[in-house]
Amino acid sequence: MNNSTENDNNRKEEILEMSRQLKQDEGTEYAVNKGAKLGKYYAEAVGFPLFIVSIIAEQWFAAAAVAALYCAIDFGDFLAKYRFLKQKRYLIAAIIFGFLGIVNGVLVLILAVTSIGWWG
Numbered sequence: 360m361n362n363s364t365e366n367d368n369n370r371k372e373e374i375l376e377m378s379r380q381l382k383q384d385e386g387t388e389y390a391v392n393k394g395a396k397l398g399k400y401y402a403e404a405v406g407f408p409l410f411i412v413s414i415i416a417e418q419w420f421a422a423a424a425v426a427a428l429y430c431a432i433d434f435g436d437f438l439a440k441y442r443f444l445k446q447k448r449y450l451i452a453a454i455i456f457g458f459l460g461i462v463n464g465v466l467v468l469i470l471a472v473t474s475i476g477w478w479g
Contacts, residue, residue, distance in 0.1 A: 399432060399436065402428075402432060403429070403432075406425050406428060406429055409421070409425050410422055410425040410426060410429070413425060419470060420467065420470040420471065423463050423466040423467045423470060424463075424467050426459075426463045427460055427463035427464045427466075427467055430456045430457070430459045430460030430463055431456075431460050433452070433456040434453055434456040434457045434460055437449045437450075437452040437453035437456060438453040438457075441453055
C-alpha cells in the first residue's frame with residue numbers, strides 16, 4: 360500500500376517536472392483561449408447587425424466587406440480546428456469559408472474600383 364502511494368507521488372512529480380520544462384501556464388492558456396472565443400462572439404455580435412443594416416441601406420460595399428471579414432474569421436477558426444483535431448468537417452468548412460471570403464474580397468475590390476460601393 361505504501362509502495363502505491365510512493366508511485367503516485369513519483370508520477371505526480373514527473374508530470375509537474377514535464378510541465379515546468381514546457382514552460383506552459385495552463386491558466387494563461389485557458390484565459391487566452393477563452394478570450395479568443397469571446398472575441399469571436401463579440402465580433403459576430405457587432406458584425407451581424409452591421410451586415411443587416413448595410414443590406415437594408417443598400418450599402419453593398421459595406422455589406423461585402425463585413426461578409427469578407429466574417430468569412431476570414433470563420434476560415435481561421437475552422438482551419439485551426441482542423442489542424443489540431445484532423446476532422447474533415449472542419450477542413451470542408453475552412454474551404455467553404457475561404458472560398459466565400461475570396462469571393463467577397465474580390466467583390467469589395469470591384470466595388471471600390473468602380474466607386475459603386477462608396478456612394479451606392
